[in-house]
Amino acid sequence: MTLRTGRHFLQIPGPTNVPDRVLRAMAAPTIDHRGPEFAELTKRLLGALKPVFGTAGPVVVYPASGTGAWEAALVNTLSPGDRVLSFETGHFAVLWREMARGLGLDADTDALPGDWRHGADPEALAERLAADTDHRIKAVCVVHNETSTGVTSRIPELRAAIDAVGHPALLFVDTISSLGSIDYRHDEWGVDVTVAGSQKGLMLPPGLSFNAVSDKALAASRTARLPASFWRWQPVIDANAKGAFPYTPATNLLYGLDEALRMLEEEGLENVFARHARHAAATRAAVRGWGLEVLCADEREHSGSLTAVLMPEGHDADKLRKVILERFDMSLGSGLGRLAGRVFRIGHLGNFNDLTLAGTLAGVQMGLELSGMPVQRRGLEAALDVLR
Ligand SMILES: Cc1ncc(COP(=O)(O)O)c(C=O)c1O
Numbered sequence: 524m525t526l527r528t529g530r531h532f533l534q535i536p537g538p539t540n541v542p543d544r545v546l547r548a549m550a551a552p553t554i555d556h557r558g559p560e561f562a563e564l565t566k567r568l569l570g571a572l573k574p575v576f577g578t579a580g581p582v583v584v585y586p587a588s589g590t591g592a593w594e595a596a597l598v599n600t601l602s603p604g605d606r607v608l609s610f611e612t613g614h615f616a617v618l619w620r621e622m623a624r625g626l627g628l629d630a631d632t633d634a635l636p637g638d639w640r641h642g643a644d645p646e647a648l649a650e651r652l653a654a655d656t657d658h659r660i661k662a663v664c665v666v667h668n669e670t671s672t673g674v675t676s677r678i679p680e681l682r683a684a685i686d687a688v689g690h691p692a693l694l695f696v697d698t699i700s701s702l703g704s705i706d707y708r709h710d711e712w713g714v715d716v717t718v719a720g721s722q723k724g725l726m727l728p729p730g731l732s733f734n735a736v737s738d739k740a741l742a743a744s745r746t747a748r749l750p751a752s753f754w755r756w757q758p759v760i761d762a763n764a765k766g767a768f769p770y771t772p773a774t775n776l777l778y779g780l781d782e783a784l785r786m787l788e789e790e791g792l793e794n795v796f797a798r799h800a801r802h803a804a805a806t807r808a809a810v811r812g813w814g815l816e817v818l819c820a821d822e823r824e825h826s827g828s829l830t831a832v833l834m835p836e837g838h839d840a841d842k843l844r845k846v847i848l849e850r851f852d853m854s855l856g857s858g859l860g861r862l863a864g865r866v867f868r869i870g871h872l873g874n875f876n877d878l879t880l881a882g883t884l885a886g887v888q889m890g891l892e893l894s895g896m897p898v899q900r901r902g903l904e905a906a907l908d909v910l911r
Contacts, residue, residue, distance in 0.1 A: 532853035534883045536670050536700055536829035537723035539873030541779070545726055548782035549775045556774055562766025568777060569763055571784040574792065575725075576717055576735040577708035583734045583759045584780075586773040589699040589720035591754070592732035593619050596695045596716040597626055597662075598751035599734075600743040605661040608633035608651060608692065610643035614671035614860035619664055619697065626749055633660055639862065640820040642669070642676030649684040652692065662693040662715075668701035671859040673831035673868065674819045675705060682713045693740055699723060699732075703787055704799045704828040704872045715740040721776065724795075724828065726783045726873045730776050799827035802871040802880050805909035806830045809884045812905030813891060813898040818866055828872035829856065833865065838896055840867040847890035853883065877910045 533540050554560050572582045585591050601607070606629045609620045616637075623630035633655075635647050643665045652660065663685065668675045678696055685694060693715040698707055702717075703724025709717045714737065721731035736744075736756055744756055758769040787795055803825060810817050810832050818831035834840045841864055844855050856868030869887065871880055884906050891898045 527852055529852075532851070532879075532883060532886060534870045535854050535856040536673075536868050536870035536872065537720075538729050539723055539726060539870065540875070541728055542726055542783070542786065542874040544786065545779045545782045549779040551775070551778055553774045556772055557767060561774070564777060564781060565763060565766040565768070565772075568781055568784065571781070571788065572733070575703055575784065575787060576719070576733075577712075578710045578717075578735045580710070580738065581736050581741075581756070581760050581763070583736060583756050583763075584772075584777075585732045585734075585754070586730065586770075586776070587732050588722075588729055589697075589718065589732045590618075590622070592718040592720065592734055593622055593697065594626070595734050595751075595754040595756070596718050597623055597628065598747070598749040598754050599736075599756050600693055600716065600740055600747050601628055601661055602746075602748035603627045604629055606632055606659050607662045607664060608635065608648070608660050609664045610635045610647075610676075611637035611639070612641070612643055612666055612672065612674060612676065613637075613639050613669035614862070615669060615697065615699070616664070616666045617860065619666065623664070628749075638820075639669075639672050640674065640818055642674050642821065642824045643681055645677065645680040645684040648681055649688055652685060652690040653688040655690065658691055660690070660692050662695055664695045664697070666697040667707065668698070668705055668826050668828055670700040670829065670856075670868075671831070671862060672818055673826040673829045674821070674824045675701065675826045677823065678707075678712050678714065686713070693743060700826075700828050700872070703795065705826070706796045709735045709737075713737075715743075721780065724872055725780065726786070727776060727779045730773055731780060796827065798875075799872060801909070802875060802877075803827045803830060805880060805906040806869055806871055806884065808909045809887070809902035809906035812902035813888065815898065818862075829868050829870045831856075831858075831862070831866045831868045834867070835897060838894070839864050843867060843890055843894045843896070846894050847886055850893065851886040851889065853886045855887070881907060881910065
């Protein structure tokens with residue numbers, strides 16, 4: 524048995540470290556989910572969630588992982604055979620597309636290819652939508668921050684591309700690893716359904732997910748014909764108006780959400796985004812200082828919440844991660860899908876500060892050296908220069 528002292532460094536890009544305040548808030552007796560105290564909690568929570576999504580509209584909360592909220596976005600709004608446009612930005616975009624196919628949507632005709640180093644391309648979107656003159660494409664799915672690659676797509680530019688050709692498709696955006704970490708504005712950016720999860724920027728354990736819903740998406744939900752029951756928005760929205768849910772909610776996770784939202788409000792969202800951007804910049808400085816390459820290939824698309832690092836030829840990222848876990852008790856993200864073994868991912872999101880980052884990067888630097896990787900030692904120092 525390996526003896527562990529101090530805290531484990533959980534530096535995967537989610538689930539993230541849960542703040543002590545949030546853990547304490549969840550360690551409270553479960554209450555009657557049909558009683559007055561719970562109704563008050565629900566109403567407070569639903570109000571406090573809106574600014575985080577940047578919306579004045581409804582936010583539907585599910586006791587489910589993010590995958591459930593992906594499904595909810597699709598089944599509430601679409602009908603069998605509807606065409607769904609997607610971009611192959613990485614592993615999660617591919618999984619969402621596969622889900623759409625599995626639900627009986629046409630997810631293949633408009634699957635735009637990608638190299639997993641760039642975000643969704645606004646020009647390719649405009650071109651494809653302009654060619655769809657009879658408006659057969661019903662929805663555009665974008666992963667805002669690709670957790671598998673550390674690339675953040677430019678949602679306002681994608682929205683502008685849709686508007687430029689006057690196409691009526693709904694815009695669905697997955698913010699599972701960006702909400703509460705990277706600037707995001709559901710209403711202002713004209714998003715129809717925003718998909719989010721609890722376990723990353725919201726600093727909660729996994730188990731809650733969300734759909735922020737526009738008026739247009741709500742209208743589409745009245746005629747959508749994909750089979751759905753649990754995921755239907757309207758019964759949740761109706762029950763929420765009375766401070767309730769149409770099923771037994773995840774009461775203690777909601778206590779945690781209440782506290783996490785308070786923390787984000789205290790810090791101020793602008794400061795939260797700036798903190799993440801600064802830690803991301805320091806991490807990139809470290810990667811370059813080691814003489815390694817950041818996977819994201821476009822300066823405009825660097826992720827604020829994680830950095831994916833390419834391994835030099837002939838070196839296995841999983842071996843490096845194993846050394847770091849065994850020697851320094853730190854978990855880093857693995858390469859997913861076609862990036863397996865080729866990248867490791869440093870999560871720098873959620874409950875995080877300068878010294879957590881310095882410790883994380885020190886662990887990576889020592890791990891690189893112990894693994895005999897051909898790296899330079901300037902990485903950590905370069906990051907500290909940014910933090911100073
Ligand atoms: C961008 C993105 N989308 C979707 C998912 C799937 O969410 P979950 O694993 O919570 O079901 C993840 C999970 O990490 C993700 O990062």
